[in-house]
Amino acid sequence: MSGERAETHAALLISAAATRPDHVLLDWQGRAITTDEVCQQAQALAAGLRAAGVQAGDAVALMLDNHPDHVALIFALALSGAVWVPLNPKLKGPAIRHIIQVTDPVLGVADDDHAADIRETGFSRPVLTLADLMATAAGTTPPTGEGLTGESTRTILFTSGTTGAPKGVIVTERMLLSASRFAAMASGAQPGHRFHFWEPLIHVGGAQMLALALEQQATLVMVPRFSASRFWDEVRDGRVSRAHYLGGVLDILLKLPPDPKDRDHGLELAFGAGARPEVDAAFRERFGVRLVEVYGMTEASSFSTINHDGVAGSIGKAAPGVTITLRDPEGRVVPDGERGEIVLRTDPPTLMTPGYLGNPEATAELLQSDGLHTGDIAWRDKDGNYFFSGRSKDMIRHKGENVSAWEVERVLNDHPAIAESAVIGVPGALGEEDIMAFLRTATGTTLDLTELKAWCAERLAAFQMPRYIRRVEAFDLTPSERIRKGGLPRDTSDAEIF
Template identity: 40%
Template sequence: MNEVGDETIGALLARRAHQHPHETYCTFQGERISLGQLDRRVNQVAAMLRARGLTRRDRVAVMLPSHPEHLYLIFALARLGMVRVPINVHLIGAPLEHLLTELEPKALIADVAYKPALEGLGMRLPLVIWRNGTDDQFDSFAACAEDAVSPEVHADDVIALSPSSGTTGAPKGVLKTDRHLRAGPTAVLRLTGAGPGDVFLFWEALHHGSGVAVAIAALIGGFQLAMLERFSASRFWDDARRHRATHIHYLGSVLPMLLKQPARSDDRQHAVRIAWGGGCPSHVWHAFAERFGVEMREGYGLSELITFVTANVDGTPGSIGKPLSCYEISLLDDESRPVAEGINGEIAIRARDARLGFIGYFRNPQADAAARRGDFFMTGDLAHADAEGNLFYAGRKKDMLRRRGVNISAWDVERVFAQHEAVAEVALVGVPSELGEDELKLFVRARDGVRIDPMALIQWSSQRLPYFQIPRYIEFIDAFPKTPTQRIQKKELSRHVAGVWDLDATDFRPAGR
């Protein structure tokens, strides 16, 4: 990974637009957006923001769908040195109120589609600039003259508060500098090997850091974005063919969802060379690469640092790779001692360049302190290493359950059930038992149009799991609550078991129990 220099995002865009004004940056619904057009529209949005009285360092919440105008706003805020506060467009109620209250933006730019959710909070909102409204508040940027003012923005200025994933607790605002927001894209380029002539199928939500990283990586690396309104498993490969995409990105459950689409004779008829992302276990790796004829590139990153801090570029199946040159990784036990080869330990990360390390959480010194162990940032994730130093992700430390004296990794159990042909997605949680430890409750989302007999599923799993990892309870679910990275939010899943299918109420007993 190359050193991340001092040229800011705003300066980068201006330079690239000046050097290559006619080069395609992005396509969307038949529109081609050149670097020159991008730069002009960004300057117009900047003029609109300044006309609204917003200035450098103001926190501006953004609640917009995936659209080029969202990109214009991201770049305009960076150019002006304002602090972007991305809001997941699917949030409603208490989670939405939490972000607006805790991160306290001065202004909120939102699409009118989310007006009911925002006005239904019953709280005083900041200055709201509506998009697609009848009074053309945001849309008025198209009539603005380009903003000629260039505020002095530095590489290590904080220009974003990125909400942490919030899979197990309330999201926190992660402080992000301009340098951080360029380091992630540089890591993407390292992982993907992308450059001029390449096309990324761009489906990522822009309220998440991975989407923003891809948008900035296109500026740095000179490849094109084929922007989609949303991810669709059924249309995914048709979209890839239509745009002649060379790279596709995956997160969370994306690959299993694509694998469980009906096989087609044209599964390998596309221009995609590389599938890249995070969260791909080895069995999915092999199946996806074989079916679709692509090279797999896996990495590992997190909200508190950058998009990727590791990269697997040598093709070791199931591995998240090795640390990028600007990071040092140790796998530690609960006493901060390095674990042996093949043993799971918590991933602890130290930046070799302190400017790329964890800066902190917004107004949350307690969470800051809890996340640090000396110079290391403690991720809460588990991994083990092989003899060559390749790292293998092993789930969340807080996702470890204890049942009848045995520690159980939810991740290990979930990846077995995910292989069942009728299962689309699963999540394992612990529920209280009369023994004071955990009973296992498995949530299952079946493939569309498929019904699953819970007893048949348990019998199938008993051939693949030890008895102590077999769930007692099974509950079927139509849709999982998720983070922008497609991680299931387990804290939202019910721990109630009344009326839920219960293995103990049957005569079946797994071997060894």
């Protein structure tokens, strides 16, 4: 991961615009947008940020959908040296408020239809639109990212965590650039490759693609969101050769009706995580696309393994610069063939996060003397291939999003008719999980599920909404008075549909 490469996103953008100004960085609805155009817009927006009082090191919260202006604004923050705080446009009050409290942004920037979502949390700083920033830019010299290094904080990306509130991962310039370079390795990116770019920029999977396209002279064929019904037409119309996936995406595409054009496209390779062996085989057979499975986490530059060898069911071998040990609950290294927690070390160590913002306890749990503890379980074969076995975290993968059980429980527990709740993931239909909520009703109250659903809809994103409800008289508790989630039934056959 070393060599004569840019150490910051600002330096990379400025260099690319100077040396390859006509490179088509983005393809948006058939419109080619060059690196020079993105750079000029980013500089204008950076001037607007400076005019608004943003200084290097300040946090700025963004709530925008996927579109080219969002890309330019991300690079504007890089030029400004400001810390990018993405806000998922699907989130509502409590979840937005938590991120704002942790990061303390000096400014919010939002699409016109999202600005009110930030203001309604009680955020006391200005919330501007892109038009506002452009209007204030005149006469202000844009910053150039001078003084930034690979250790400068580029973004705070919130993961849905294990138990408790989502944690803000400190992602440095080096980490995010390394994630881009790992993605280039996994995808075999070359100049001229065109990537289907659907993943939200608020996630590392989307954010890492920007530097990849600049460094590899690739083009991102950008779409507002993933759509199964439009996917193959977007691939054909956009002359796409590469794509990124999450497990549920492949399942959804396989459920499309058979089409004579199933192999009539230019998509050669897709890389990502969560493809079950049977889905991998079916996808290759039907669509003729090679899949490269990877494993990683935001806290360690997004990639820790890459399955270049095509070993069925494997997440691959350790990525360059990554050392993996598998440890049992007592911290002992387990032999090949036995399951253990994935513990990571990287060379350089700065490919791992410095920690969680404002959360020293969680940081200490993550970064221990023997490495970064992922909370994920795997086993290794004699050839060094790793096989993912599950998550030990209290997190649910649902509708392409990581859902914090704690966050859903917090909203449920605020309802006056609910004394206590527990939220778990149960097997879903598309290779991910559905959400089941166990509810203990408060004494002297009656719980109306129709009213509860309306209550939740005002406070939760659609992907956070439970699908199943079970009512309980009492929970089995641990000695520390926590609900024993491991003993909760996963069967959905007699659960109430929410």
